[in-house]
Amino acid sequence: MSRYLSTLGKTLVPYVPGEQPQDRKYIKLNTNESPFPPSPKAVARAQEEAERLQLYSDPDCRSILQALADRYQVPQDCVIVGNGSDEILHFAFEAFCDADCPAVFPDISYGFYPIAARLSGVPYREIPLTEDFSVCPADYFEAKGTVVLANPNAPTGKALPLGDIEDILRHNPDHVVIIDEAYVDFGGESAVPLTKSYDNLLVVQTFSKSRSLAGARLGFAIGAPALIRDLNSIRCSINPYNVNRMTMAAGVGALEDEDYTRANAQAVIAARDYTEKALKGLGFTVLPSRTNFVFASHPNYDGKQLYLDLKERGILVRHFDKDRLRPFNRITIGSQSEMEILMKTITALMEEKV
Ligand SMILES: *Cc1c(COP(=O)(O)O)cnc(C)c1O
Numbered sequence: 078m079s080r081y082l083s084t085l086g087k088t089l090v091p092y093v094p095g096e097q098p099q100d101r102k103y104i105k106l107n108t109n110e111s112p113f114p115p116s117p118k119a120v121a122r123a124q125e126e127a128e129r130l131q132l133y134s135d136p137d138c139r140s141i142l143q144a145l146a147d148r149y150q151v152p153q154d155c156v157i158v159g160n161g162s163d164e165i166l167h168f169a170f171e172a173f174c175d176a177d178c179p180a181v182f183p184d185i186s187y188g189f190y191p192i193a194a195r196l197s198g199v200p201y202r203e204i205p206l207t208e209d210f211s212v213c214p215a216d217y218f219e220a221k222g223t224v225v226l227a228n229p230n231a232p233t234g235k236a237l238p239l240g241d242i243e244d245i246l247r248h249n250p251d252h253v254v255i256i257d258e259a260y261v262d263f264g265g266e267s268a269v270p271l272t273k274s275y276d277n278l279l280v281v282q283t284f285s286k287s288r289s290l291a292g293a294r295l296g297f298a299i300g301a302p303a304l305i306r307d308l309n310s311i312r313c314s315i316n317p318y319n320v321n322r323m324t325m326a327a328g329v330g331a332l333e334d335e336d337y338t339r340a341n342a343q344a345v346i347a348a349r350d351y352t353e354k355a356l357k358g359l360g361f362t363v364l365p366s367r368t369n370f371v372f373a374s375h376p377n378y379d380g381k382q383l384y385l386d387l388k389e390r391g392i393l394v395r396h397f398d399k400d401r402l403r404p405f406n407r408i409t410i411g412s413q414s415e416m417e418i419l420m421k422t423i424t425a426l427m428e429e430k431v
Contacts (some may be wrong), residue, residue: 085196089195092188092189092192101391103391103393104391104415104418106419107394107395107407108291108395109286110285110291110409111288111289111341112410112411113341113344113412115290115327116331117334118331119290119334120327123323123324123327125326132322134318134320134325135325138325140326144333145299148332148335151273155300155301156297156299157305157309157312158296158325158328159296159319159320160294160319161285161296162282162283162285162296162297163189164294165297166193166255166281169253170197170199170223171311172310174222175199178199178222179194179199179200179202180201180222180225181221181224182201182204182225183226183230185230185233186225186231187227206233210235210364214245217249218249220252222252223255224249224255226254226256228257228261229366231370231407232370232395232405234370235365236265236367246271246277247275253277254278256268258282259281259285262339263366263368264346268280269299272301275301278301279298279304280298280299282298283295284297284327287338287342287345287369288328293323293324294320295324295325344412348410349369351413351417352371352410355416355420356423359375359423360377361374362374362375369409370407370410372406373405374404374406378427380396380404381396386426387419387422390426392418392422394407394408395407395409
């Protein structure tokens, strides 16, 4: 660090993204990207928009907000977009947390939450998951802060039913409850319909996973108009042009092709079922996943060792060298053929060991 770094800067522990090595071609099952390219409609619209890049993007983001409002059947003033949902989460920590309103989230969840809290200089409280890696709703009934829950959760893949989310909302009328639905299109239940009845609910989603646009950086949130106005005042204080022209156009194109999104999500779900069965067949414990990844451990195969062995053979998965996560690997669901290569490789590795 330089001797000029601020006090806040010194407190930061930046997020470490999944590795993107360039030394050889890997089968990438480590960052929960889609194995499928974006919709041709998204690509065509982005290409067209490239010719207007001399102009700033629309600071009101009308085209994409309208498309999202139509898709999710909510008024346009209930929607905001961001440069990835990570940016929306950052806005939300800025807007809805402070010294006496900590962020409250599970001890095992998306690693970005504590980082966003530190950047915003707000305290946070972590609530342990249960023994079987579940969120216990009652643990959040008196949160006394802004609740942040990924549903389905990462890296566990487990989901809470909507009834439990509603219980949490009902018990926290004086606090915002943020539900991060990055993976909802792979079999979760969305809380978006609840935004009509709960003015303390903010649902955050992303185009990075089910819509194959991780590289475009597009996220959105749906909530009561007052919450969205609060987020917009943060957004316009940081960067009123936070979503660029090509990305907005790609998002509109993707929303014109929801059949494609659904078909790809179905293919991922089928490959996930295959992977889960195959891993269990080899003696792995696999948590029940509603996402595009599985979280798996083996009683006789150290998690980190499996990660290293797979990497050597050209397959990247994500290992978290941390407490209860250590025995596990988070394996993104790729195409069916990628998953078959993965299973062949793991089978061969396990045969070598005995
Ligand atoms: C991937 C992911 C995000 C972030 O997505 P971006 O829109 O790419 O910033 C947010 N939350 C969770 C839980 C995720 O896994």
